[in-house]
Amino acid sequence: xxxxxxxxxxxxxxxxxxxxxxxxxxxxxxxxxxxxxxxxxxxxxxxxxxxxxxxxxxxxxxxxxxxxxxxxxxxxxxxxxxxxxxxxxxxxxxxxxxxxxxxxxxxxxxxxxxxxxxxxxxxxxxxxxxxxxxxxxxxxxxxxxxxxxxxxxxxxxxxxxxxxxxxxxxxxxxxxxxxxxxxxxxxxxxxxxxxxxxxxxxxxxxxxxxxxxxxxxxxxxxxxxxxxxxxxxxxxxxxxxxxxxxxxxxxxxxxxxxxxxxxxxxxx
Amino acid sequence: xxxxxxxxxxxxxxxxxxxxxxxxxxxxxxxxxxxxxxxxxxxxxxxxxxxxxxxxxxxxxxxxxxxxxxxxxxxxxxxxxxxxxxxxxxxxxxxxxxxxxxxxxxxxxxxxxxxxxxxxxxxxxxxxxxxxxxxxxxxxxxxxxxxxxxxxxxxxxxxxxxxxxxxxxxxxxxxxxxxxxxxxxxxxxxxxxxxxxxxxxxxxxxxxxxxxxxxxxxxxxxxxxxxxxxxxxxxxxxxxxxxxxxxxxxxxxxxxxxxxxxxxx
Numbered sequence: 001x002x003x004x005x006x007x008x009x010x011x012x013x014x015x016x017x018x019x020x021x022x023x024x025x026x027x028x029x030x031x032x033x034x035x036x037x038x039x040x041x042x043x044x045x046x047x048x049x050x051x052x053x054x055x056x057x058x059x060x061x062x063x064x065x066x067x068x069x070x071x072x073x074x075x076x077x078x079x080x081x082x083x084x085x086x087x088x089x090x091x092x093x094x095x096x097x098x099x100x101x102x103x104x105x106x107x108x109x110x111x112x113x114x115x116x117x118x119x120x121x122x123x124x125x126x127x128x129x130x131x132x133x134x135x136x137x138x139x140x141x142x143x144x145x146x147x148x149x150x151x152x153x154x155x156x157x158x159x160x161x162x163x164x165x166x167x168x169x170x171x172x173x174x175x176x177x178x179x180x181x182x183x184x185x186x187x188x189x190x191x192x193x194x195x196x197x198x199x200x201x202x203x204x205x206x207x208x209x210x211x212x213x214x215x216x217x218x219x220x221x222x223x224x225x226x227x228x229x230x231x232x233x234x235x236x237x238x239x240x241x242x243x244x245x246x247x248x249x250x251x252x253x254x255x256x257x258x259x260x261x262x263x264x265x266x267x268x
Numbered sequence: 269x270x271x272x273x274x275x276x277x278x279x280x281x282x283x284x285x286x287x288x289x290x291x292x293x294x295x296x297x298x299x300x301x302x303x304x305x306x307x308x309x310x311x312x313x314x315x316x317x318x319x320x321x322x323x324x325x326x327x328x329x330x331x332x333x334x335x336x337x338x339x340x341x342x343x344x345x346x347x348x349x350x351x352x353x354x355x356x357x358x359x360x361x362x363x364x365x366x367x368x369x370x371x372x373x374x375x376x377x378x379x380x381x382x383x384x385x386x387x388x389x390x391x392x393x394x395x396x397x398x399x400x401x402x403x404x405x406x407x408x409x410x411x412x413x414x415x416x417x418x419x420x421x422x423x424x425x426x427x428x429x430x431x432x433x434x435x436x437x438x439x440x441x442x443x444x445x446x447x448x449x450x451x452x453x454x455x456x457x458x459x460x461x462x463x464x465x466x467x468x469x470x471x472x473x474x475x476x477x478x479x480x481x482x483x484x485x486x487x488x489x490x491x492x493x494x495x496x497x498x499x500x501x502x503x504x505x506x507x508x509x510x511x512x513x514x515x516x517x518x519x520x521x522x523x524x525x526x527x528x529x530x531x532x533x
Contacts, residue, residue: 023448026449026453033456034456036468037460040469041325041463044467045318045322047326048323048324048326054322173293174293174296174300176296176303177298177302180306180307181302181303184307184310185306187310188314193311194314194317198317198318200317203317
């Protein structure tokens with residue numbers, strides 16, 4: 001019964017995505033512009049050190065890492081904090097709570113279909129463009145499967161963090177500020193702004209200790225360094241992600257349970 | 269002149285009301301301010317980390333890059349503070365609420381834009397100013413009257429460009445539905461204004477100079493202060509170009525508004 005409901009939600013979100021096909025192409029265009037800027041910027045930066053390998057990152061690695069981090073952002077980011085903030089402010093949340101599926105699952109499966117479509121329409125083309133620009137620097141092997149698994153887990157972690165932060169909106173009634181803070185912290189500490197390999201030692205240790213690196217850094221590492229890593233090491237990385245995902249989803253659920261009772265809807 | 273005084277007095281009244289209404293959500297104001305400052309600080313941290321690993325970018329040192337970044341932040345403050353209502357335009361147009369702006373005996377663009385003063389943009393202003401002062405000090409630039417005056421004029425000119433780009437992007441909603449992604453995409457360009465345009469190959473340099481003129485937001489005007497020995501013609505031209513570009517965006521916006529026929533509700 002539950003599966004049927006979730007499948008219906010996924011289908012609805014796919015249809016919703018199809019309704020806005022044009023936006024997907026604009027997103028892809030945005031990715032390509034970003035790619036052009038990043039390519040030129042980092043080429044200029046690497047030119048200043050004679051194209052050496054810095055902290056284990058060559059120019060190609062940096063390109064793959066940053067451009068695909070941005071592409072990953074376009075399919076992972078579902079603006080969930082916005083969605084929650086808006087439904088809290090408008091009172092629509094009351095209707096969502098009456099649904100026969102728990103609110104967290106309602107949200108998760110409600111974005112899954114859109115994420116999937118965005119992955120196909122924006123991430124895959126960007127992936128091939130990067131592959132062409134770096135002359136096939138992404139190793140095409142079993143590491144791609146690891147990437148898919150890691151991206152899926154990263155998406156769950158991202159969702160759990162969003163759900164937690166969205167719940168905070170119940171208390172603050174500030175959506176924009178909370179969301180921008182979350183975005184900055186996640187993008188910075190996950191390595192999507194500057195690859196974690198460039199971080200100074202202490203900061204990198206702190207970042208590796210937090211869950212955020214599992215969203216971007218772990219999947220992207222499978223693309224840049226996957227072929228150098230052993231199967232065991234790869235599974236350890238996936239395991240760490242899975243633990244984070246379970247822990248964060250649990251924390252989010254508990255926090256939501258505690259917070260549900262503070263929902264106040266004015267009028268209606 | 270009398271009309272200008274009239275508009276200024278109206279603007280003052282509207283802004284005061286808007287700030288009053290925003291102050292009733294004090295925690296939101298504080299959280300948004302912190303969020304804004306955090307965004308800019310993370311960007312500074314990114315520069316810091318980048319320059320720990322690399323000595324320079326295309327001949328630009330760490331402090332010169334900081335100057336460019338601080339300059340772009342301050343130049344983007346008017347956009348953030350005064351023109352933020354452009355972000356809601358598509359909703360107003362879509363819902364039909366926009367019609368209310370058309371029935372007032374004042375300029376539609378002015379009335380619409382004046383309705384929102386985004387206080388959190390002030391955080392960006394302070395971070396930007398702090399960065400400029402820090403870079404100025406570290407670069408040992410002379411503090412003269414001419415330099416300060418040049419900085420102010422350059423900032424004023426630079427602020428017009430991104431405002432104009434966003435005006436045009438927002439006006440697209442008069443012609444297309446679901447124009448949000450146009451605004452989001454154009455808005456991304458502001459992030460690229462902090463890099464020296466010389467890192468790009470000639471084709472993109474032309475685009476970023478004449479078509480989507482983000483090179484004027486920080487790079488060209490900053491040269492007056494940073495590289496006074498080699499100021500290109502375009503730097504001198506930027507205030508004039510800024511005003512022309514802003515005027516064009518205003519005409520496009522007004523043209524779109526004049527096409528607006530409401531939703532019939």
